[in-house]
Amino acid sequence: MPSARDLDARLHAFIGRLPTTPADRWLRRLSTAANNGRLWIAIGVLLGLRKGPLRRGAVRGIGSMWVSSALVNLVLKRFFGRIRPDMANLRSERTLRRSPVTLSFPSGHSSSAAAFVTGLAMESPLAGAAVAPIALGVGYSRVHVGVHYPGDVLAGLAVGGAVAAASQHWWRVRPQEPARVRPAHEAPALSEGRGLVVAVNPRSGPEGYDPAEDIRRTLPRAEVLETTEDVGVDELLREAAESGRVKALGVAGGDGSVASAAAVALEHGLPLAVFAAGTLNHFARDVGLETPEDTAEAVADGHAVQVDVADVNGTPFLNTASIGGYPEMVRRRDALSGRMGKWLALTVAAAQVLRTGTPVSMELNGRPVRVWILFIGNGCYTPRGLAPAWRPSLEDGLLDVQYLRADVRFSRTRAVLGALLGVSDRGSAYAEFQAEELRVVLRSGPEAVAYDGEMGEKADEFTFTKRDRLTVYCCRTD
Numbered sequence: 001m002p003s004a005r006d007l008d009a010r011l012h013a014f015i016g017r018l019p020t021t022p023a024d025r026w027l028r029r030l031s032t033a034a035n036n037g038r039l040w041i042a043i044g045v046l047l048g049l050r051k052g053p054l055r056r057g058a059v060r061g062i063g064s065m066w067v068s069s070a071l072v073n074l075v076l077k078r079f080f081g082r083i084r085p086d087m088a089n090l091r092s093e094r095t096l097r098r099s100p101v102t103l104s105f106p107s108g109h110s111s112s113a114a115a116f117v118t119g120l121a122m123e124s125p126l127a128g129a130a131v132a133p134i135a136l137g138v139g140y141s142r143v144h145v146g147v148h149y150p151g152d153v154l155a156g157l158a159v160g161g162a163v164a165a166a167s168q169h170w171w172r173v174r175p176q177e178p179a180r181v182r183p184a185h186e187a188p189a190l191s192e193g194r195g196l197v198v199a200v201n202p203r204s205g206p207e208g209y210d211p212a213e214d215i216r217r218t219l220p221r222a223e224v225l226e227t228t229e230d231v232g233v234d235e236l237l238r239e240a241a242e243s244g245r246v247k248a249l250g251v252a253g254g255d256g257s258v259a260s261a262a263a264v265a266l267e268h269g270l271p272l273a274v275f276a277a278g279t280l281n282h283f284a285r286d287v288g289l290e291t292p293e294d295t296a297e298a299v300a301d302g303h304a305v306q307v308d309v310a311d312v313n314g315t316p317f318l319n320t321a322s323i324g325g326y327p328e329m330v331r332r333r334d335a336l337s338g339r340m341g342k343w344l345a346l347t348v349a350a351a352q353v354l355r356t357g358t359p360v361s362m363e364l365n366g367r368p369v370r371v372w373i374l375f376i377g378n379g380c381y382t383p384r385g386l387a388p389a390w391r392p393s394l395e396d397g398l399l400d401v402q403y404l405r406a407d408v409r410f411s412r413t414r415a416v417l418g419a420l421l422g423v424s425d426r427g428s429a430y431a432e433f434q435a436e437e438l439r440v441v442l443r444s445g446p447e448a449v450a451y452d453g454e455m456g457e458k459a460d461e462f463t464f465t466k467r468d469r470l471t472v473y474c475c476r477t478d
Contacts, residue, residue: 008151012085015143015150016094024094024144030134031141032096034109037065039138040116043131047120052290057123061116064164068115069108072159077103085149094145107148110139110156111163118164122173172383187271187471188247189302193219196273196299197240199233199261200226201253211252211277211292218296222250233260241268248299248473252292254278255319256454262309262470263316271471273299283318283452286391287474298473306469307394310378312462317378317451321464323440324360324373324447325353359406361444365435368443370406376464377402380434398434399464405429438464 033039044058082105102108113135121128139157142148190196196219200212212224223246225236237249241264250273251261258274265272275292276284287307289295298304309316332352336345359370377400379391384402408429439461446458 004151008149009085012143012146012149016146027137027141027144028094028096030137031109031145031147034113034138034141037062037069037112037116039134040065040112043134044116047127053124054127057120057127060123060164060167061119064115064119064160064167065112067167068111068160068163071163072106072108072111072156073102076106076159077108080105082149082152085146096145096147100147104148105152105155106159107139107142107152107156109142110148110153111160113138114157114160115164116160118161119167122164122168172389187302187304187473190219190247190299191221193222193296193299195245195247196222196250197237197246197248198222198224198250198252198273198275199236199257200224200275200277201233201251201257202226209277211275214292215250215252215275215296218292219299222299227253227257233257234264237261237264238267241265241270246270248273250275250295250299252277255282255452258283259317259319259452259454262318266309266316266468266470271304271473273473282390286319286394287472289474294475295473298475303474304471305394305474306471308379308397309467309470310376310399311465311467312376312449312451312456313459315451315456316467318470319378319452320381321376321378321449321451322374323362323442323449323462324371325357359444360442360447363439363441363443364401364403365437365439369403369431371403372406373404374440375402376400376438384432385430395469397466398436399438399466400432400434401438402430402432405431436466440464 030039041062044062047054047058049055080103082103084100084102084104117128117132117135120131135157139153142153143150188195193215198215198219200215202210202212212226215222215224223240225240227233227236233251233253237251237260240246241249248271249261249265249268251258252275255278257278261272261274264270273295274284274287274289275295276289277292278284281289284290287305289298307318309318310321311317312321332345332349336348357372359372360374361368361370362374363369364374377391379394379396380398380400381389381391381402383389440463442460442462446460448458449456449462
């Protein structure tokens with residue numbers, strides 16, 4: 001019985017004897033286009049122009065490609081040491097202008113192709129499926145032009161796919177489904193937005209984008225008001241709510257604007273329509289509202305859900321609050337993530353902030369601790385550790401308390417290494433618990449609390465609790 005190596009050589013020879021066709025030229029061009037990952041970088045740049053899953057998929061795919069390329073070329077090829085196929089009998093119309101001089105097993109082109117497509121598919125399955133034939137074409141082209149055995153290609157595809165799949169360990173794939181929420185039955189259906197007043201923060205979101213125009217187009221009977229430097233979201237909506245002319249309130253802006261609108265909606269017992277018009281839109285994404293059209297459809301149908309609202313010293317917040325260096329770390333992470341991916345950006349941001357930060361002495365529900373960073377989530381966040389990103393539920397009734405201890409030796413170094421390895425939640429320097437109420441007493445002096453992207457006043461005591469649930473318009477998911 002012939003060995004696997006013999007079968008590999010026979011199949012390579014069989015492909016080499018295939019008759020000449022016009023496809024020879026295109027396969028040679030495809031193989032060359034994928035040199036040094038140029039093809040995948042170009043596709044990634046194009047996909048990265050669109051926010052959301054396509055951009056995340058492009059970043060994950062390119063990052064996975066770089067890692068798999070390094071693994072194949074610096075480690076695996078040297079370990080296996082397989083020589084390239086003999087191309088003496090290959091037709092000249094198939095040969096590359098420059099034959100590679102590196103070792104053969106596994107195929108670097110194939111591993112890069114599989115890593116990029118798998119990473120893309122993890123975030124956007126449709127985009128991954130659309131690009132997958134190109135990746136398979138690149139893999140086959142390496143055999144067709146004679147520079148690899150079929151086994152090299154299969155091994156390269158397996159390595160690249162495995163590297164991309166392993167990226168989940170460092171950078172979890174965001175669920176496509178919104179967080180679990182409690183159904184509500186009291187939100188009025190407002191045809192064309194009649195009875196809805198929306199406060200728009202024109203300074204939120206991408207430069208040049210006007211959310212007011214989209215809202216007027218999708219809900220022509222809604223009253224759309226814009227904030228100014230002197231009049232904020234809460235003032236516009238409070239005046240409208242007290243006039244008695246509205247059935248629901250709306251807000252278009254970032255998470256800080258949404259939190260301000262939520263406070264007014266809770267105060268007057270009105271449902272809230274949230275239009276995703278900020279830079280990150282954490283709350284809108286957790287509820288499942290990606291576009292203004294999503295919100296407009298929910299308002300017209302009268303479909304809504306109820307979500308938890310947290311409170312710090314009387315001020316409501318919908319996402320997170322923090323004391324210490326966490327807000328600055330998140331700001332730096334988001335600024336860097338487009339260039340290096342979230343997990344590496346988080347590591348760099350954590351190193352920068354923790355290097356210059358000072359520990360904070362405090363009591364958490366009477367327990368004395370010294371921390372570098374204190375994080376309080378409105379509901380339990382995942383993944384655990386220094387990179388909480390989303391919530392499986394918006395109705396668990398809990399405050400999610402996570403912090404990095406300052407009383408453990410080398411805790412900052414451990415935190416950075418843990419983030420790099422994707423295990424920041426498993427070290428002794430990391431601590432967490434959940435509670436229905438949290439009292440924070442600062443022993444090292446007043447500190448400011450940050451919540452939903454906004455900075456609050458400094459104080460030496462903070463009380464975090466849960467408030468009544470907020471009714472929010474939301475698309476149907478069934």
